[in-house]
Amino acid sequence: xxxxxxxxxxxxxxxxxxxxxxxxxxxxxxxxxxxxxxxxxxxxxxxxxxxxxxxxxxxxxxxxxxxxxxxxxxxxxxxxxxxxxxxxxxxxxxxxxxxxxxxxxxxxxxxxxxxxxxxxxxxxxxxxxxxxxxxxxxxxxxxxxxxxxxxxxxxxxxxxxxxxxxxxxxxxxxxxxxxxxxxxxxxxxxxxxxxxxxxxxxxxxxxxxxxxxxxxxxxxxxxxxxxxxxxxxxxxxxxxxxxxxxxxxxxxxxxxxxxxxxxxxxxxxxxxxxxxxxxxxxxxxxxxxxxxxxxxxxxxxxxxxxxxxxxxxxxxxxxxxxxxxxxxxxxxxxxxxxxxxxxxxxxxxxxxxxxxxxxxxxxxxxxxxxxxxxxxxxxxxxxxxxxxxxxxxxxxxxxxxxxxxxxxxxxxxxxxxxxxxxxxxxxx
Amino acid sequence: xxxxxxxxxxxxxxxxxxxxxxxxxxxxxxxxxxxxxxxxxxxxxxxxxxxxxxxxxxxxxxxxxxxxxxxxxxxxxxxxxxxxxxxxxxxxxxxxxxxxxxxxxxxxxxxxxxxxxxxxxxxxxxxxxxxxxxxxxxxxxxxxxxxxxxxxxxxxxxxxxxxxxxxxxxxxxxxxxxxxxxxxxxxxxxxxxxxxxxxxxxxxxxxxxxxxxxxxxxxxxxxxxxxxxxxxxxxxxxxxxxxxxxxxxxxxxxxxxxxxxxxxxxxxxxxxxxxxxxxxxxxxxxxxxxxxxxxxxxxxxxxxxxxxxxxxxxxxxxxxxxxxxx
Numbered sequence: 001x002x003x004x005x006x007x008x009x010x011x012x013x014x015x016x017x018x019x020x021x022x023x024x025x026x027x028x029x030x031x032x033x034x035x036x037x038x039x040x041x042x043x044x045x046x047x048x049x050x051x052x053x054x055x056x057x058x059x060x061x062x063x064x065x066x067x068x069x070x071x072x073x074x075x076x077x078x079x080x081x082x083x084x085x086x087x088x089x090x091x092x093x094x095x096x097x098x099x100x101x102x103x104x105x106x107x108x109x110x111x112x113x114x115x116x117x118x119x120x121x122x123x124x125x126x127x128x129x130x131x132x133x134x135x136x137x138x139x140x141x142x143x144x145x146x147x148x149x150x151x152x153x154x155x156x157x158x159x160x161x162x163x164x165x166x167x168x169x170x171x172x173x174x175x176x177x178x179x180x181x182x183x184x185x186x187x188x189x190x191x192x193x194x195x196x197x198x199x200x201x202x203x204x205x206x207x208x209x210x211x212x213x214x215x216x217x218x219x220x221x222x223x224x225x226x227x228x229x230x231x232x233x234x235x236x237x238x239x240x241x242x243x244x245x246x247x248x249x250x251x252x253x254x255x256x257x258x259x260x261x262x263x264x265x266x267x268x269x270x271x272x273x274x275x276x277x278x279x280x281x282x283x284x285x286x287x288x289x290x291x292x293x294x295x296x297x298x299x300x301x302x303x304x305x306x307x308x309x310x311x312x313x314x315x316x317x318x319x320x321x322x323x324x325x326x327x328x329x330x331x332x333x334x335x336x337x338x339x340x341x342x343x344x345x346x347x348x349x350x351x352x353x354x355x356x357x358x359x360x361x362x363x364x365x366x367x368x369x370x371x372x373x374x375x376x377x378x379x380x381x382x383x384x385x386x387x388x389x390x391x392x393x394x395x396x397x398x399x400x401x402x403x404x405x406x407x408x409x410x411x412x413x414x415x416x417x418x419x420x421x422x423x424x425x426x427x428x
Numbered sequence: 429x430x431x432x433x434x435x436x437x438x439x440x441x442x443x444x445x446x447x448x449x450x451x452x453x454x455x456x457x458x459x460x461x462x463x464x465x466x467x468x469x470x471x472x473x474x475x476x477x478x479x480x481x482x483x484x485x486x487x488x489x490x491x492x493x494x495x496x497x498x499x500x501x502x503x504x505x506x507x508x509x510x511x512x513x514x515x516x517x518x519x520x521x522x523x524x525x526x527x528x529x530x531x532x533x534x535x536x537x538x539x540x541x542x543x544x545x546x547x548x549x550x551x552x553x554x555x556x557x558x559x560x561x562x563x564x565x566x567x568x569x570x571x572x573x574x575x576x577x578x579x580x581x582x583x584x585x586x587x588x589x590x591x592x593x594x595x596x597x598x599x600x601x602x603x604x605x606x607x608x609x610x611x612x613x614x615x616x617x618x619x620x621x622x623x624x625x626x627x628x629x630x631x632x633x634x635x636x637x638x639x640x641x642x643x644x645x646x647x648x649x650x651x652x653x654x655x656x657x658x659x660x661x662x663x664x665x666x667x668x669x670x671x672x673x674x675x676x677x678x679x680x681x682x683x684x685x686x687x688x689x690x691x692x693x694x695x696x697x698x699x700x701x702x703x704x705x706x707x708x709x710x711x712x713x714x715x716x717x718x719x720x721x722x723x724x725x726x727x728x729x730x731x732x733x734x735x736x737x738x739x740x741x742x743x744x745x746x747x748x749x750x751x752x753x754x
Contacts, residue, residue, distance in 0.1 A: 284576060321576060323716035329576040331713040350744045352708055353737040356644035360724035367644070369710045370734050374741040382741070385708055392719035409738045413731055420727065 031186050035139045036151045039188060042125055043141045043149060043181060045092040046073050046101065046115065048080045057087055061142035061181030061194065062115065064124035065211065069117040070218055072127075072211050073180030074195055075106050076299040078113050082106065082229045083377075091117055094149060104218035104226070108233050108298055108306075109165060109240045110210040111195055114218035125182060129209045130189045134158045138170065138185060140194050142178025152178070154203065156191060164244055164270045164296040164307060168192045168205040234378040237298060237306050238408055244268070245411050248309065249418035257426045258288050258315040261390065261398045264422035270294055271309070285329060288315045298406065303346035306381065306406020311419070312338060318395035330397045334367070334389045337399045349383065350374045358391065361420065365391045370416055375406065384412035388420060398423070433487075433514060433527045437467060440522040450512070450527065454480035454487065457525065471496050471521030479512055487512040496521060538673060547621060547666060556620035563595070563623035564588030570630055595622035602670070609671050621666075628659060640712040642723055649711070653691070661687045 047059040060077030064070070071091060081087040082103060091101040101115040132138075133156075140152040154172015170183060174197045181194045183205050192205025221227060248267040256265040266273050273292040280286075293310035300306055314333055318326040354371040367389045375381040386402040402419045404412055435455070437446040446465060455464035460474030467476075473494040482488045490509035491498045497506045501519035510516075514529035550556045567588040572579060599618035607613040632655050640648040664683035668674055674682070725733075 282578075284578060322573075324573040325576060327714050327716045328574045332576075334714055335709050335711070350741050353740050354708070354710075355730070355733050355737055356710065356712065357730040357733070358642075358644060358722050358724045359727055359730045360719075361727055363719070365719040365722050365724050367641075367712075367714060368730060370730075370737070371708050372734070372737045372741060374738075374745045376745045382738075387708075387710060389714055391714065391717070391722060394716050397714070413734055416734075417727060417731055 031137075032139060032151050032153060035184070035186060035188070036141070039125075039141065039182075039184065040149055040151075041094050042121075042123060043094065044071055044117075045143050045146075045149070046071070046077055046180060047090050047092070048078060048087050049090055051086050051088055059143065059146055059177055060179040061177065062091065063141070063180075063182040063190070064121045065114070065127055065215060066124055066219075067121055068219070068222070069119045069121045069124075070104065070215065071101065071115050071117060072182075072193065072215075073113050073115060074193065074206070075108050075111045075113045077180045078103055078106075078115060079299065079301055082233070089115060091115065102226075103229065104221045105214050106229060106233065106236075107210065107214050108236050108300065110206055110214075111299060112193065112206060112211055112214055114211075114214055116218070116222060125184075125188070125190050127190060127208055127211055127215065129212075130185070130191055132156050132185065132189075132191055136185060138172065138183045138191055140170075140172055140174060140178060140181055140183045142174075142181030142194055144175035144177045146177050150178075154183070154201070159207070160204070161269070164294060166207050166210070167195070167296075168207055170203045170205045171201050172203055173197075173201045174203040230377055231379065233300070234380055237300075237378070237406055238380060240298075241307065241407055241411055244270075244307070245309070245407065245415060248415060249422050255422065255424075256290060258290060258313065258398070259317050260393060260396050260426050261313075261315060262424040262426045263290065263313050263315075263398065263400065264311065264419065265290060265292055267292070267309070267311075270296060283319070284321045285316055285318050285326065287317075287333075289313070290315075300378070300406065301346075301348065304348055304375065304406070308403065308405040309415075310403045311401065313398055313400045315398045316396065321395075323394040326395060326397075330389065330399070333397075333399045334387065337387055337401050348375060348377050350376060352385070359388075359420065364423070364425065366420060366423065367391055368420065372409070372412065378406075380408055381406045382409050382412055383407075384416060386416045386419060388423065390423060431530055433512065434530055434532075435465065436526045436528055437465065438524050438526070439469070445523070450479070450487070452481070452487070454478065456492075457520070458492070467521070467523055469521040469523045472523070476520050477518070489518070494520070535675065538675065547617065547669075550617040550620040550624075551614060553616060556616045559620040559624050560592060563591055563627040566627050566630065567591045570634070591626050592619075592623055595619055595626055598622045602667070606670050625659070625663060629656070632656065632659065637713040638715060641715045641717075644712060657687050657691055660690075 042064045044062045044064070045059065046062045048057045049055070050057050057080045058077060060073055062071035062073035065072045078089055081089050089101045089103065090098045092098045099117065099119065101117055104114045104116050106113045136156045138154050138156050140154060142150065144150050152172050152174065154170050157169040157171050160167045160169050168191065170192065174194050178194045182190045183192045183194055184190045190208050192207050193211070195204050195206050197203040249264060254266045255262050271292045272295045273290065275291070276289040278287045289312065291310070291312040294308055297308045298306040314337065316330055316333060321329065350373050352371045352373045354369055356369050359366045359368045369387040371385040373383050384404040384407060387399070389397060389399045400423060402416060404415060432452060433450045435448055435450045436444055439445045446467070448465070451464065456475050456478045457463055457465040457467065458475040458477070459467060459469065459472045463475060473492065475492045476494045477489055477491050477498055479487055479489045488509060488511050491507070499505065499519040500507055501517050501524050507518070512527055514527055514532070516527045518525045550559060565588070568584045571584050571587045596619055599615055599622045603613055603615040603618045632652070636648055636652045636655070639646060639651070661680070661683045664686055665679045668679040668683060672679070
């Protein structure tokens with residue numbers, strides 16, 4: 001399941017209603033009111049405006065983090081305006097006054113961005129490395145559904161355990177539009193930045209420590225000149241994936257035996273796996289599905305993401321189908337093999353290029369199709385899709401698929417190869 | 429004096445209107461009823477030209493002072509007279525008079541499909557019956573081997589019966605056409621051929637599935653398209669034989685032109701307009717063949733080829749690189 005980012009205009013009404021009901025149940029009105037009074041003026045609304053029509057393309061929240069008047073927000077709030085002259089960024093202070101803002105620094109991996117207001121701030125939040133106990137009450141500020149600055153109470157529930165990037169599990173009803181707003185303690189210590197929700201008050205914050213280096217980068221950019229953001233984003237993604245992809249499919253991963261095959265599963269703790277089997281007693285075959293996918297991804301744009309690794313296996317076993325008939329079934333499954341995660345189509349990628357082969361690996365022959373497409377706006381990033389089917393058994397087969405989004409060609413090829421090496425006969 | 433020549437007159441459409449032996453004592457040609465060769469061409473004089481033996485006994489012709497004259501049809505020159513020799517052509521009015529030697533070679537006889545060769549092999553009822561039975565059996569087998577559910581005999585008979593029914597409808601149309609054109613009604617042969625051709629398409633498809641399985645790098649769709657085009661051309665040639673009197677070469681040329689045109693039209697209509705997501709799904713089939721019989725490539729070999737993908741994509745994504753001459 002993909003988490004919803006809370007910065008987009010396209011928010012579900014259902015979620016908004018449920019969140020409102022949850023908010024009514026909480027108490028401590030006096031503390032909330034005090035936090036709101038003290039810190040409301042340090043927050044801002046950010047909107048990305050389409051230059052031609054003046055229509056809002058996205059909106060989110062932000063907060064002042066430096067005396068220069070820098071605002072911290074989420075990358076996904078301002079992503080539309082990165083390297084695209086058709087969009088401009090506006091910020092609105094709590095009184096509703098609007099002024100242009102410009103992006104100084106972005107961290108796509110952590111989903112953070114610093115924008116300059118070009119108006120010095122008399123007061124701002126001080127950023128640090130807070131230590132907070134699980135259960136501590138936090139207050140989130142932001143503009144849910146563009147309904148005006150709001151305060152939301154929630155509870156700090158520690159860092160997420162199985163995740164690609166550090167994230168705080170926050171139990172509080174975040175909504176679309178609150179992205180980029182601060183989550184702070186009653187004393188005013190910022191703990192994290194509102195970033196995503198999975199609904200039902202299950203929400204996520206970016207730990208505030210991640211913003212410290214970004215603030216330094218912003219100061220440098222402000223004085224020395226802005227970087228080429230698309231190139232910078234490409235660099236960040238490539239640097240990041242070298243660390244998290246390096247450990248996958250190295251031969252010491254967990255494996256699972258389904259039918260006559262030994263197959264890779266759960267390559268890292270940040271993968272989530274699930275399974276399903278179809279064993280209809282009247283059918284002439286049975287099929288077992290096993291899928292794993294990263295639970296997290298890097299937002300690049302509305303239609304592009306990076307960092308998704310997903311794999312799916314379907315093991316088919318014959319129960320009385322002759323080999324020709326079984327292989328007809330096998331072919332159909334190979335042609336239409338579902339991915340655990342479907343890569344979206346987008347105008348910012350090339351079409352796919354594919355290569356087919358019957359690949360021999362020891363005693364095993366694997367029909368393989370390897371497809372690749374390239375991101376047109378970020379250099380060196382590709383989506384890869386590997387489909388494979390083990391040949392040679394007359395009554396059993398496995399169709400397996402590996403999908404990688406936003407990886408370097410070298411990583412795509414290395415992982416595809418390692419993945420194929422993990423597919424083995426269970427009985428030697 | 430040479431052998432008696434043949435005089436042949438063709439009209440403005442090239443159709444022969446008169447053919448006969450030329451009298452060695454001479455002849456007159458014109459529109460009038462007193463001529464030896466009477467031509468119904470309004471541009472001719474009543475007596476247009478005369479042919480008579482000269483002092484040496486050789487035949488010579490002379491224009492009889494005609495209003496429109498006598499012309500050399502190849503060079504558009506007006507002529508007044510000359511020797512009559514084999515191969516001489518004279519244009520009078522809208523007609524052409526040709527003198528032909530009796531030993532002039534003629535084209536071989538057109539092969540009549542009714543003559544017991546080619547398509548007529550299925551005129552025999554037993555053979556036609558066998559062809560229909562084979563078509564039905566192959567359709568049934570194909571249905572059986574592609575089904576993955578428990579199947580009954582009735583289920584398996586369905587595709588065969590459907591094939592025979594459709595083939596029968598098609599054959600009815602052609603059998604009647606053939607009766608109009610050649611006064612022959614041969615439904616059974618038409619039916620058997622149609623069913624066999626439908627089966628051929630099925631078998632070609634199966635053959636290419638195996639090719640695509642064994643050699644995944646082959647441009648299998650292009651090859652299959654060519655096979656279909658060839659079969660289609662051959663079918664057209666056969667049908668032209670039924671309804672025209674064209675010589676073989678002309679039948680093949682016209683059928684080839686039709687196939688090429690259709691291929692181009694289908695190619696243009698079917699062009700994949702940027703929907704390249706569909707490329708993700710392989711088109712080939714897997715076959716139950718022991719691994720040792722499958723031609724394979726090593727892991728290294730396969731991933732060496734994928735570097736080619738990267739090059740292609742980088743060129744596509746980088747217009748500057750694309751603009752460079754190769």
